[in-house]
Amino acid sequence: MHYRDLLPEVLAIADAASEKVFNIYLTDFKVDYKADNSPVTVADLASHQIIVDGLRRISRDIPILSEEAASEPWSTRQHWHRFWLVDPVDGTKEFTSRSGEFTVNIALIEDGEPVLGVVTAPALKEAFWGAKGEGAWKRDRTGHIHRIRVAVPRDSKRVVASKSHLNPETRQFIDTLGEHQLVQAGSSLKFCRIAEGHADIYPRLGPTCEWDTGAAHAILLAAGGKVDTLDGKPLRYGKEDVLNPHFVASSK
């Protein structure tokens, strides 16, 4: 199936998950902590289930890697040329602190490259999607859909960095950029802000997992941007430990 045909189906799945996540957000939900001490709520698990059921319906044969499921062993995953990469709720800290800056993320990875992505922000009522060779779009809170594209280069960079994980290394990197404006944002929305031309650079000199970045990375690529590791190579997917190295996302 072509990416163009897949996009509306994946968007519908993300929208369904988003609606469920938002309904839970409005309740007095309970926060649990996983083995790595990261927060999880019923929203993460409900969103995971809706997305997995939806993806299975549209693509029986493409395996799924989701933050909220035990991953297949590396002996299996290393043979995956194509897989869905899912973070049912990215920015769980933003969800539990009620900042609204959390997202639902679905990416399609092919040979280590994010080729299609959908990101929805249930509380902000925004959605972003894009695919290789197709371009990228945003649906704003009024329901208006328009194409998005990265901004043209400018002298004073608009830097976007994590709300919850802005560490000293990232601050040092930002200091090397000279004159700049810093905007903090939660979750994968940082990539989306660059993709829509509202920010120029997102340095992440701290840990992330592949599911945190895959979908928004695909959208940023489709909008004309890039995501490189600190040695200047494109960030890639399908790593054994599912952990990303430090990276810089930018408008080019």
Ligand SMILES: Nc1ncnc2c1ncn2[C@@H]1O[C@H](COP(=O)(O)O)[C@@H](OP(=O)(O)O)[C@H]1O
């Ligand atoms: N020590 C760590 N190891 C791996 N990933 C981490 C991490 N600390 C933060 N993250 C990732 O950073 C994401 C949040 O990013 P941000 O701070 O930019 O909003 C988290 O996503 P989740 O909220 O889905 O768990 C989590 O996966």
Ligand SMILES: [Mg+2]
């Ligand atoms: Mg995440």
